[in-house]
Amino acid sequence: MRPILLSGHERALTQVKYNPDGDIIFSVSKDHVVCAWYSHNGERLGTYHGHQGALWTVDVDPTSTLLATGGADNTMRLWEVKTGKLLKTWDFPTSIKxxxxxxxxxxxxxVTEKRSGHLGTIVVYEINPDPEAKQSDEHVLRIVCEDSKPTVAGFSYCAYYIIAGHEDGSVSQYDAKSGELLFNREVHEADMQITDLQWAPDRTYFITASKDKTAKIVTTDALEVMKEFVTDTPLNSAAITPVKDFVILGGGQDAMSVTTTGARQGKFEARFWHKIFQEEVGRVRGHFGPLNYVAVHPQGTGYCSGGEDGYVRVHHFDKPYFDFLYEVEREHAQANL
Amino acid sequence: MAPSYENLPMEDDEFDENQVDFTDLEEQYQVRLDEGLDAFVVVDGLPVVPEDSKPKLVKFILRKLNSVGKVKDDGVHMPVGDSGKTEGYAFVEYTAPSEAVAAAKQLNLTALDKKHTMLVNKLTDIDRYGREGRVEEEYTPPTVPPFEQTEHLRSWLGDSEGRDQLVMFRAEKVGVFWNNKEDAPDPVVDRENWTESFVQWSPQGTFLTSIHAQGVQLWGGKQWTRQKRFAHPGVNLVDFSPSEKYFTTWSHRPLQVDENNPVPSLSLEEDGKNYIIWDLATGKPIRSFATLDVPTTMDIDGTPIKKKMQWPTFKWSADDKYVARLTQGQSISIYELPSMKLLDKSTVKIEGVMDFEWAPATPKRDGIKTYEQLFCYWTPELGSNPAKVGLMSIPSKEIVRTRNLFNVSDAKLHWQSEAAYVCVKVDRHSKSKKSLATNLEIFRVKEKGVPVEVVDSIKDTVINFAWEPKGNRFVLITTGEIPAAGAAVPPKTAVSFFAPEKLKGGAVGNFRHIRTADKKNSNAIYWSPKGRFVVIATLQSQQSFDLDFWDLSFEKPKDEAEKGDKELNANLQHMSTAEHYGVTDIEWDPSGRYVTTVASAFRHRMENGYHIYDFKGTLLREEGIEHFKQLIWRPRPPTLLSKEEQAEIRKNLRNYSKVFDEQDLAKKNTANKAVIEARQRLLAEWLEWRENMRMMLEEEGAVIELNGGKVLQDVDDEAEEVEEIVEEIIEESEEVIG
Known part of the structure; x- marks a missing residue:
């Protein structure tokens, strides 16, 4: 199916997210605006105004009531999804990545940025799911990363651990209650920044993307690398697809060096790899700048990508996508019938 | 309390220096004083003459000795023995030590007459090497090391699957691999920093050449051990003779060899030279040359035209018998091997000569029984004399054929691989010198009297030309525009194919144009080494990276065969088109089965890597490797099979190919099986792990996680289903009936 082009942003996209039902896409960009879109037709549902700087990140809570955003104006904000009302602003000394x-x-x-004498930190707040309630000012946990700044982080299953990816290519596991560093493992090439960390639906494993041109599937418990996907371009994002055993990788030549090369050499493609066999199965072209984020529909029926070119491209998978099976998988499926 | 300085015992007073044995130290640190003996030489091997004939002898040898320097007045001391006769030797003092060095070098082993050979050595050397005790009194035979079986240098040809090898140079690593078609090449050897600038195969594939700051090394054998080393500091380029007997090294920097900068196996003779011609078997230099000063020509504005260096500068004849260098505008110097002496002690003067090319094979001309090598040369218009193309036979230096040409602005010489034809591509300008056109003058070397055929039907400028190897067809590329150097838009070109007419009795008729493919950007022609197939490509372009695969002997299904096809010795068919972004080099494998295209980091940094195609243009394998620099097929030596044996194989090709097909199939099946098994294992492992995780989550009671991150909302009040019907009135109109 033809992709839907969401052209509501004026600057590069930084993150795109589906809500758990998959009917809404939230996008943030360097143009200070958060947008919400209907995923099935690309119609804009609304915007959230208030941020004073480029936005780096967005997430929606599991019931699609609350929306959290963070950006270069050194604030993290909480919004009511339905009304667009700003519920809470937390201020920080540096930007929220x-x-x-x-x-x-x-x-x-x-995750706060490391800058001007401030170390990179991970802060945790308790959230009251009721949009009417007052949110707390005080964090329940603050992890200071002295070695290498964190770039991405997330909660494991049951929120037992916080897993963080670092600038030096390593991944850390923290106790989500005490903030104690349980262990740190060098997952990617040294000093190759981890650019993305996305969870499998059940949060027992996750995928990391890195500037070292690889993406890796890592287990939550032991931080053991299970699968590795080697590409020929620096990666900005990696997502795991439900339903089908694929991963989607996005990246491309750095924005800085893009001007000197053609779109062809930029490698601005979403790459589909088979998660288990670690083989590339397909590519989707379209962006004319690096892909900054790829997000998958929670029900696995489509995906969308946000690019440096300022567009979000929403794709719905066709039947052949679901029909595609490796011979080995087909045999296995038939044996289980 | 530690003893203070005052309390130290003063026993040193009684120390006797003479008791210490210093001989070992003296020996070790003995300084060779300048005894003023450096200017002396010892001349030995002289005739023994009575005392009264001594002055005569001194006068005689002085004549020789003064040829390299000046002997001091009364500098010859020839002792007379008890018998009243000279002793057969003399001490000679030169005015300077350097002259003594020169004398030892140049006069040693000079024959005086039939019986006497003069030996000249430096006096200090005699002292150093000949002093008593330095030479053992008793003769001990030199120990001959036991014979060591060296590795077979051509073992790679015995591959049971008939595969070819290739060398790849990427980043700092050089590796030799077996070509495995679509599968990853099988490594044979892979080494870091094997070369400092590039690698090169010898022409028959025996050696792999690595280039270093100090010189050149040759590698080979099954273990890839070093076979030979050639010291040439600062070497830039290497060129082998066709049968790997000799090779030339070149450095843009003149060599510096003197006593302070000794270079192994090089002598003072090589000082200041740029080229060295080596004997590959002994590893010794045969002769060295300095770069010729090319008179810089000026263009109209008076700025000197930068000339590209011709490489190879020393061109080898097909059988390694001769090597020749051109002195542009004047002469060709032909050296005979293995002596490396000028043929007939003189250069071949050809006024105005611009270029020459040896026949790539020993020609067998009609009616010529004696041994000969041929080369072709051309001279431009000089005054009222027309431009000329000539064929010269060596060693007789007889001109076999010449042809006069007019309005020539440039000419290029193209030999066919078997030396059956030489095509001279002549760029001609009109009288106004404004437009260019190209003529082809084809010399049929093997026919009686060397007839020349002219193809002048080409209106545009020919930018490239190539003969079919071992065949008689050729391809050329023309362009209407004169290609501007560095232009962003590549010039439009047209590719034309030519073949000879078929005559009765299988004779080769006149060359005729078959077809032209126009509106191309192509500029390069790569024939399969076995002929028939040709790849036309676009190199050095920013926009176009096309590769066109053509077949010149396409076999049409019988019912489609047209009548006209019989006339020409060709049936052209375009097989396929491929594209390789950023391609810089193209090469056929020596068997003509595969074509590799390379995007080399030597030229640019974009998408470096290689592609392998089969002869019909199907992409078998592509691999992108950062800093990929070179991929070169290992050449094969000429076949040892006779023509009859080859024909026999061709006849039974079907039986042979059956065997190979079976092998391929078996290989593929096992490979597929391995892949499937690996996948089954991966899938089983994954599913097992997932099941463990699911059970773990269940134990933990992680409901949301098990539901894929979706919160199960309590459906407390029954979901209300609201059905809304929207009626939209699109148009209303009233019509009055009646």
């Missing part, structure tokens, strides 16, 4: 709700929506974490 990543926000994420826990699976049950009662915890919210934010």
């Amino acid at each position: 990543r926000v994420e709700f826990s699976a049950d929506g009662t915890l919210l974490l934010g």
Whole structure:
């Protein structure tokens, strides 16, 4: 099916997210505006105004009532999805690079940038799911990362751990109650920044994308690398598809060096890899700048990508996508019938 | 309390220096004083003459000795023995030590007459090497190391699957691999920093050449051990003779060899030279040359035209017998091997000569029984004399054929691989010198009297030309515009195919145009080494990266065969078109089965890597490798099979190919099986792990996680289903009936 082009942003997209039902897409961009869109037809549902700087990150709670955003204006904000009302603003000394709700929506974490004498931190707040309630000012946990700044982070299943990806290519596991560093593992090439960390639906494993041109599937418990996907371009994002055993990788030549090369050499394509066999199965072209984020529909019926070119492209999968099976998978499926 | 300085015992007073044995230290640190003996030489091997004939002898040898320097007055001391006769040797003092060095170098082993050979050595050397004790009194035979079986240098040809090898140079690593078609090449050897600038195969594939700052190394054998080393500091380029007997190294920097900068196996003779011609078997230089000063020509504005260096500068004849260098505008110097002496002690003067090319094979001309090598050369218009193309036979230096040409602005010489034809591509300008056109003058070397055929039907400028190897067809590329250097838009070109007419009795008729493919950007022609197939490509372009695969002997299904096809010795068919972004180099494998295209980091940094195609243009494999620099097929030596044996194989090709097909199939099946098994294993492992995780989550009571992150909302009040019917009135109109 033809992709739907969401051209509501004026600057590069930084993150796009589906809500758990998959009917709404939230997008944030460097143009200070948060947009919400109907995923099935690309109609804009509304915008959330208030941020004073480029936005880096967005997340929606599991019931689609609350929306958290963070950006370069050193604030993390909480919005009511339905009305667009700003519920809460938390101020920080540096910008917020990543926000994420826990699976049950009662915890919210934010990753703060390391800058001007401030170390990179991960802060956690307790959230009252009621939009009318007053949200607390005080964080329940603050993890200071002294070695290498965190770039991405998220809650594991049951919010037992906080998993963070670092600038130096390593992944850490923290106790989500005490904030104690349980262990740190060098997952990607040294000093190759981890650019994205997205969870499998059940949060027992996750995928990391890195500037070292690879994406890796890592287990939550032992931080053990299970699968590796090697591409020929720096990666900005990686997502795991439900229903089908694929992963979608997005990236491309750095925005800085793009001007000197053609679109062809930029490699601005979404790449589909088979999650288990680690083989590339397809590519989707369209963006004319690097892909900054790819998000998958929670029911696995489509995906969308936000690019440096300022567009969100929403794709709905066709039947052949669902029919595609490796011979081995087909045999297995028939044996289970 | 530690003893203070005052309390130290003063026993040193009684120390006797003479008791210490210093001989070992003296020996070790002995300084060779300048004894003023450096200017002396010892001349030995002289005739023994009575005392009264001594002055005569001194005068005689002085004549020789003064040829390299000046002997001091009364500098010859020839002792006379008890018998009243000279002893057969003399001490000679030169005015300077350097002259003594020169004398030892140049006069040693000079024959005086039939019986006497003069030996000249430096006095200090005699002292150093010949002093008593330095030479053992008793003769001990040199130990001959036991014979060591060296590795077979051509073992790779015995591959049971008949595969070819290739060398790949990427980043700092050089590796030799077996070509495996679509599968990853099988590594044979892979080494870091094997070369410092590039790698090169010898022409028959025996050696792999690596280039270093100090010189060149040759590698080979099954273990890829070093076979030979050639010291040439600063070497830039290497060129082998066709049968790998000799090779030339070149450096843009003149060599510096003197006593302070000794270079192994090089002598003072090589000082200041740029080229060295080596004997590959001994590893010794045969002769060295300096770069010729090319008189810089000026263009109209008076700025000197930068000339590209011709490489190879020393061109080899097909059988390694001769090597020749051109002195542009004047002469060709032909050296005979293995002596490397000028043929007939003189260069071949050809006024105005611009270029020459040896026949790539030993020609067998009609009616010529004696041994000969041929080369072709051309001279431009000089005054009122027309431009000329000539064929010269060596060693007789006889001109076999010449042809006069007019209005020539440039000419290029193209030999066919078997030396059956040489095509001279002549760029001609009109009288106003404004437009260019190209003529082809084709010399039929093997026919009686060397007839020349002219193809002048080409209106445009020919930018490239190539003969079919071992065949008689050719391809050329023309362009209407004169290609501007560095233009962003590649010039439009047309590719034309030519073949000879079929005559009765299988003779080769006149060359005729078959077809032209126009509106192309192509500029490069790559024939399969076995002929018939040709790849036309666009290189060095920013926009176009096309590869066109053509077949010149396409076999049409019988019912489609047209009548006219019989006339020409060709049936052209375009097989396929491929594209390789950023392609810089193209090469056929030596068997003509595969074509590799390379985007080399030597030229640009975009999408470096290689593609492998089969002969019909099907992409078999592509791989992108950062800093990919070179991929070169290992050449094969000429076949050892006779013509009859080859024909026999061709006749039974079907039986052979059956065997290979079976092998391929078996290989593929096992490979497929392995892949499937690996996948089954991966899938089973994954599913098992997932099941464990699911059970773990169930134990933990993680409801949301098990539901894929979706919160199960309590459906307390029954979901109200609201059905809304919207009626939209699109149009209303009233009509009055009646």
